[in-house]
Amino acid sequence: MKILSLFLIIVITSCVTYAQSQEKRIAYLSKTNKEVSGPTAAAYYRTVQEAGEGFIIREYFMPSGKVRLIAECMEYTPEIVYHGTVKRFYETGMLREEKQYDEGYATGVSTEYYETGKVSERKEHQSDDKVLILQHYTPDGRELLTNGHGLIKSMSPLGDTIYAEIRDHVLALQYDVHAGDTVYSMPEKQAEYIGGMNTLMKFLQQNVKYPADARRSGAQGTVFTRFDVGEDGTISNVAPVMNVNSDLDAEAVRVVSAMPRWKPALVRGQVVKSRFVLPIKFRLAGSRR
Template sequence: MNKLNMLVLFLLFAGLNVLAQTPADTTYYLKNKVGYVRNKDSADYKRVVTAPGPGSNLYQINDYYIDGKKKSTAQGRMDKRMIYEGPYVSYYQNGNKQKEGTYVNNELEGEVNTYYPDGKLYVTKIYKKEGTPALRSEYIKTVKDRKGKVLVVNGNGKYHIYDEDFKQITDEGSVKDGVYDGTWTGTNDEDQISYSEIYVKGKLISGKSKDEKGNSYDYTELIVSPEFVGGTGALSVFLGRNIKYPRKCMEEGIEGTVILTFKVLKTGALSEISVTREIHKDLAKEAVRVVKLSPRWKTGYYRGVPSNILCNLPVKFVLGN
């Protein structure tokens, strides 16, 4: 399920990061859990974006594994950034469907099916928005085991969650009326962490985890995100005070948002800073320089355990009058 060193926090940024000036059949390269990369050799897959045809505002977005096999198909519209809109299907490398559903304004809505690598149905969930302001809800409708036996029917039963390779069950617990309810337990072999949690009507009431050294941690929040000391406002002030607009970009009127990826370590220090969207090499270089000056952040926690968490940060460059 979740791996501590693969958690991704999107700070002040979400959605599909494709440049606003997307021409026909533009190819991008991406790395799992990171995003866009400049070097094809470091990519896990590629994205081909085709501009809308006559009378349409929807781009076609096709992802391919490096070996050329189709990874996913989707559509999107441009609204400052690319927004998923319409049918979506993803595939395993063996060609079988992995997931299918429909996006509405960049979020899956309605019925979404997930499949085992052999093509059999695994889980059916229903997503919808309700209330004012609208809140997105998830209803776990159906769960089947690998032999096709129904474990959850009409939102009630036992839910087994597998690792990414579907080799072992990592989490399991009860589902009632479509949401977590009762006791849930799980393990993460990579990080040697086990946990037990109590849910009531889908809400986490309490949890206790144990690390590889036998230390126990109590928690009431699944994830506590790392944070710049003082919050997003203080981060904006820090960036504003330290960024020096590159002269060449200033003279040529070049603006835009550079996207950086880095890890916030358990100590609060930043590590593995890289550029996932460049705009211009001088802007990217300046964004990296300034982020390297950052003081230590508040530590992030996963299931109560101090964790290294991967973050994406947009650094916006805008020229004044």
């Protein structure tokens, strides 16, 4: 009996060791989740492990090595397609968010947590473009929504106060306040380029110039450029959301800064200052990216 027990322990240990060996490091990531060449510039690293017909992606904080993400997916290259359970963690090890995915789309009820372990928010993902805020809780557990209505107040990583107005469980308005200046990231009516999106695309095609150094080095990618549209339609505070390449970033900022005035956003029929994110894609001839 003792011999059999010892044999089982050896077999179980071997299986665990084999499973761990299948977890392969595939990328180093910066704080903005951009892949970097090595650990020096990395804030996280990512591994992949085969699991049935899919994969399990894990991300770890550096240098602590603590788990940041555990996600089931059906594909991980060239893009991750989540399929199954996705869990995100604080570096303390506490669960930050748990969400279900079906072929890349969030589905069902997701839950977010404070670092104390208490629930902060519960959402229901009915479709890719319809998400219901079921309830939001203060750190001490007080409910902020009454019959699906309420105002949620939070802080951005930059220290700005963010307000989200919920109506019938749906995010209706979102704005932040910085030094007394209110900027809407989700107004009732978005700001518009005068003439529409087709006219905007023509402006970009006529004005964007591929930087010579970026072309020679083979740099390409999409620069997501954030900017504010003032109450008079003027463009200000232009900046890339995530850095792609210094030359490409600079060119996107230059062109967006040169745009003519937009039609400003509206809230309750009044013009307001709003924030917009415009993707500008740089792609070299012959590339499939």
